Amino acid sequence: MPGRRKHTLLLAGLALALATVSAEADSHGGKKKPELISGASAEMLAAQCDGCHGPNGASGGPAIPNIGGHDAEFLMEQMKGFASGEIPSTIMGRIAKGYTDDEIKRLAAHYAKQKWVPAKQKFDAGLAKMGAPLAEKYCEKCHEDGGRKADEGIPVLAGQWLPYLHFTMADFISGKREMTKKMKKRVNKLMKSKGEKGLNAVLEFYASQQ
Numbered sequence: 001m002p003g004r005r006k007h008t009l010l011l012a013g014l015a016l017a018l019a020t021v022s023a024e025a026d027s028h029g030g031k032k033k034p035e036l037i038s039g040a041s042a043e044m045l046a047a048q049c050d051g052c053h054g055p056n057g058a059s060g061g062p063a064i065p066n067i068g069g070h071d072a073e074f075l076m077e078q079m080k081g082f083a084s085g086e087i088p089s090t091i092m093g094r095i096a097k098g099y100t101d102d103e104i105k106r107l108a109a110h111y112a113k114q115k116w117v118p119a120k121q122k123f124d125a126g127l128a129k130m131g132a133p134l135a136e137k138y139c140e141k142c143h144e145d146g147g148r149k150a151d152e153g154i155p156v157l158a159g160q161w162l163p164y165l166h167f168t169m170a171d172f173i174s175g176k177r178e179m180t181k182k183m184k185k186r187v188n189k190l191m192k193s194k195g196e197k198g199l200n201a202v203l204e205f206y207a208s209q210q
């Protein structure tokens with residue numbers, strides 16, 4: 001994946017920043033707790049994420065997804081899935097392991113409150129047009145409102161970064177990331193009738209949404 005090296009560097013920077021913060025907390029006589037930062041507010045915790053995910057979780061992209069404005073339940077599931085290794089990742093697995101369940105809950109609530117900022121990105125207008133009715137037919141049942149729905153564990157797709165949609169869809173299809181049975185059925189149907197081009201068209205459609 002391009003940018004992996006950049007992520008590694010960012011991660012090193014992050015680790016350093018965290019080490020500094022916890023050292024400061026210790027020097028103020030704070031008791032050692034399993035949390036990286038004892039009693040940190042949601043905003044303090046989120047500051048560590050915004051470094052990669054952008055201000056209030058609106059990513060400058062393209063390989064790092066928007067998280068501000070996602071559904072809280074979805075955010076919690078993702079973080080727990082990254083931490084357990086159930087959801088494949090380049091770096092989130094290592095990051096998510098550093099947070100307690102309570103911190104994850106607070107982070108999820110914090111990001112769910114933010115406004116979703118659709119990515120300003122290039123897309124293939126022809127493919128996006130082809131993808132619109134396919135998204136309606138195969139995905140809209142759950143990803144309602146043209147992929148804008150952020151509720152009941154459903155992630156926003158409208159205006160998510162296209163490279164991220166591609167990476168994560170490839171993980172789903174290869175079986176590295178597990179799809180819900182019902183989503184799998186729909187994705188398989190789409191692939192059977194329209195092939196990879198059909199799926200790409202659907203992703204271009206979501207990427208085109210503002």
Ligand code: HEC
Pocket residue numbers: 007010011014045046048049050051052053063064065066067075078079088089090091092093095107155
């Ligand atoms: C060093 C950069 C970096 C930092 C710091 C970071 N992330 Fe991520 N995040 C990523 C990348 C890259 C991905 C894509 C998955 C992967 O490859 O790890 C991602 C994916 C995610 C996703 C999945 C979103 C989706 O739509 O599927 C969530 C949720 C998330 N991060 C939350 C957080 C939270 C909360 C924090 C802070 C505790 C955080 N991230 C810190 C880089 C980062």
Ligand code: HEC
Pocket residue numbers: 065074135138139140141142143153154155156157160165168169178179180182183186187190202203
């Ligand atoms: C039966 C409901 C359902 C259908 C139909 C469905 N999805 Fe999903 N989708 C989900 C749920 C729930 C999640 C989040 C939880 C998970 O990872 O399984 C999700 C997650 C995703 C993600 C990951 C987004 C992220 O930020 O991590 C993508 C991409 C996606 N779906 C694309 C599609 C596409 C494209 C279609 C149509 C071909 C589709 N889905 C149809 C329920 C559905």
